[in-house]
Amino acid sequence: MAHAFPFSAIVGQEEMKRALMITAIDPSIGGVLAFGDRGTGKSTAVRALAGLLPEIAVVDGCPYNCAPDRINPDCPHCKAQDHHTVAQRPTPVIDLPLGATEDRVVGALDLERALTKGEKAFEPGLLARAHRGFLYIDEVNLLEDYLVDLLLDVAASGENVVEREGLSVRHPARFVLVGSGNPEEGELRPQLLDRFGLSVEIASPKVVADRIEVIRRRDAYERDRAAFLATWAEAEAAEQARITTARDLLPEVIVPDALLVHVAELCLALGADGLRGELTLMRAARALAALDGAREVTDHHLREVAPSALRHRLRRDPLDEAGSTTRVTRAMDTVLA
CATH class of the missing domain: 3.40.50.300 (P-loop containing nucleotide triphosphate hydrolases)
Incomplete structure (x- = not known):
């Protein structure tokens, strides 16, 4: 890895x-x-x-990745030790x-x-x-x-x-x-x-320039892996920092009641089964807001994640030949108008 x-x-x-x-x-x-x-x-x-x-912080040597502050009482490794050493893994x-x-x-x-x-x-x-x-x-x-x-x-x-x-x-x-x-x-x-x-x-890239860039980067990676990794080290560190910062911000991100109304209306409009769709859509929009550094979820975040959260939860409609992504987009245009 x-x-x-x-x-x-x-x-x-x-x-x-x-x-x-x-x-x-x-x-x-x-x-x-x-x-x-x-x-x-x-x-x-x-x-x-x-x-x-x-x-992540783990109990040193534990094959079950037990967290030092939440050790499994039935863990064969941890319960056999009187003292636990913390390690990073x-x-x-x-x-x-x-x-x-x-x-x-x-x-x-x-x-x-x-x-x-x-x-x-x-x-x-x-x-x-x-x-x-x-x-x-x-x-x-x-x-x-x-x-x-x-x-x-x-x-x-x-x-x-x-x-x-x-x-x-x-x-x-x-x-x-x-x-x-x-x-x-x-x-x-x-x-x-x-x-x-x-x-x-x-889907495969449809733009010639994108396909060429894929070939160039993959070829550079395979020809001189160390040099390629060094070239992208700064960008990788920046992405890692975004994830770490977003994790810290996530508990503070607010989901307004008006947005929850849009979440429920969108799932109802699409006929999504159960409530897992609403929960996933709300959590995904909140995580995206944290990734963007925002402290409040907006309809913009909802639009960005709705296709991913809902397209696989739709019932097949024999009277509608449109794909699931198109159906989600149409519903968003109506609900979020």
Whole structure:
């Protein structure tokens, strides 16, 4: 991750970059789903985000990323120690491969300790490593059903519970879920789709100059990685500072009642199911305001995030052939006129 392509060097794809940054500011938004053409920088952007995320304070040596001020009382590592040393650790950005086994994802019996020492010990899985960070799934629409069911359970409860081989382990597993994929290869299950707070549409650049700039930057990165990273170091530091400042400002950002009215009217106009759309839209607009350094959310912020927050929550209308983004835009023009 230390040598990932710089986030600030990515050409275009502003909606995707904005969505990733505001979920880094407020993880309660619920994650990002990026669907679009192959080779458009979806994976690059997610892995580049790791370079912008501030470090987190953890109990030194804890594989579950326990926060020093909120230690899990059931943590096998922390409860065995009388004193806890605080350490700083990069915010985890963990890849979940499509072919991962259930044991690798949730954790399993540590066979090495069982065979060499005769001890029953738990070996944490990917969910433990992703706690307090990001869990990234490329080609998420091709994920096996049993892994989808598992992720839905953990996303709903915020905990990973493992009961097997005489082991009983329960640990927090709260993370920002990020998925990417090509819609031509299959749709996402509705239950999992609903768990993503934001959905962004990715397309290949249509402007010749943009395509040329993508080629130039990627070629420069691959030919002399150290020099390219040095060139973009200042821009990366500035983006990291924006995220850190926005996190500090977020609790002070005001959401006026008039804006909440617009949020509710917009979701009603679009026929969005449930209230998750309203909550996500409000949180995303507030996080964007914090990113912009504003202390009050305005209709401008609402317009910027509404397509991402609502396009994947719309029911299909057989009488309306317009795409979901167009339907959201039309509703905004009416509600926010």
